[in-house]
Amino acid sequence: MRQPTFTRPLVLILIALGVAAAGGGCGASEDAPASTPALAASSLNRAEFAERAEAICSRGRREAIRFQPAGTDESKRDALTNDIEGTLLPSIDGAIGKLYALGAPAEEREQVEALLLAMREAVDTAEGLEPPTVEGIEDLFARSGKLARRAGLFSCAYGG
């Protein structure tokens, strides 16, 4: 049976909204949001937040630099490039995602948000390094390192 013509725009709008809603979830994950989200307010107090954030950053650092010796058929330089691209940067990105998910106490929110933006910016720029080097990455984290130390989150200072 043919639908009345006045319902067609409504159907199209509903379809478009559905596609948009589904698309919003594409590529997003708990650890690594596709776009930079606003930092949620957290019910944690300052000390609890610092402890949890430091733990996230320590674990992220350990994962990022974990020992993966070069295979027999690859040069050390290629192995390091693969390691930086395949493990180091994704691990740091994962830690940033977890920090976003943690949120921050209201009074720390602005400071932590600036830190996370600087960290994400460093990761984004590092992904374009050619060739990627640890030294180059540490340089890119200089600003976020200063912000991390200023916030008392020493484990989150990956450079500087």
Add this chain to the structure above:
Amino acid sequence: MPKARLALAVLGAVLLGTPCAAAGAQGHPVFAASEPSYLEGERTGTDRWVVHGTEIACGRLTFSGELAADSDTLEVLPEHSECTAKALTGLIADFYQETCAYVLHDLRRAGPAARWEATVDIRCGGGYDATGWDLYENEDRYRAAHPLCETRILEGPDAGTAELRNLGGRRGGIEVRWDLHDLAYRVYTLEGFGASLLCGSPRNGVTKDAAYTGAATIFATGTGEKPTGLRVRG
């Protein structure tokens, strides 16, 4: 130069030997040798440094020192080489300088069967106050003396303990099991004091989580390179 140092050791023995020997005879344990001696040692088995969660493994570790016959203390200088930081694909870890010694003192019994324990201090000389290593990203950076970061273990008392066992026999010698922990260190980057993905980000300048475990044997020789029967005598 070694002769001059041995002469100093002999002089030390003359000045200090009698009271120490007397103390040993009264049951106060001492490091004993038949005459002033040179000390030489090397690692046995595996050993490892762990600093800020990163392990540093070295291909070679030797010890050297001097002993003025009987003494309350034993001082040995570790020399690490062929070191790798077990991070990423393995980074070059170059020991910065070798003037910081392990000083063993406060000897005491530790359990049964000729086992002893000593407190270990890290003591530096030659104008240095720290030992440690520089981490390099690759060979090119190493040749250019361009480290990623520098870790400096600070000298200080009560760095940990050394468990000791006399090896016995005519040659003598002591087996040492090092257990150094909560060692204080600083981290430097090329920009000066700062943070580093590899070396860590020190809180208030100094971090205290470095540790060293390992085992070594130490032997003593005197004139003519004759073994002098190094042992702990209680």
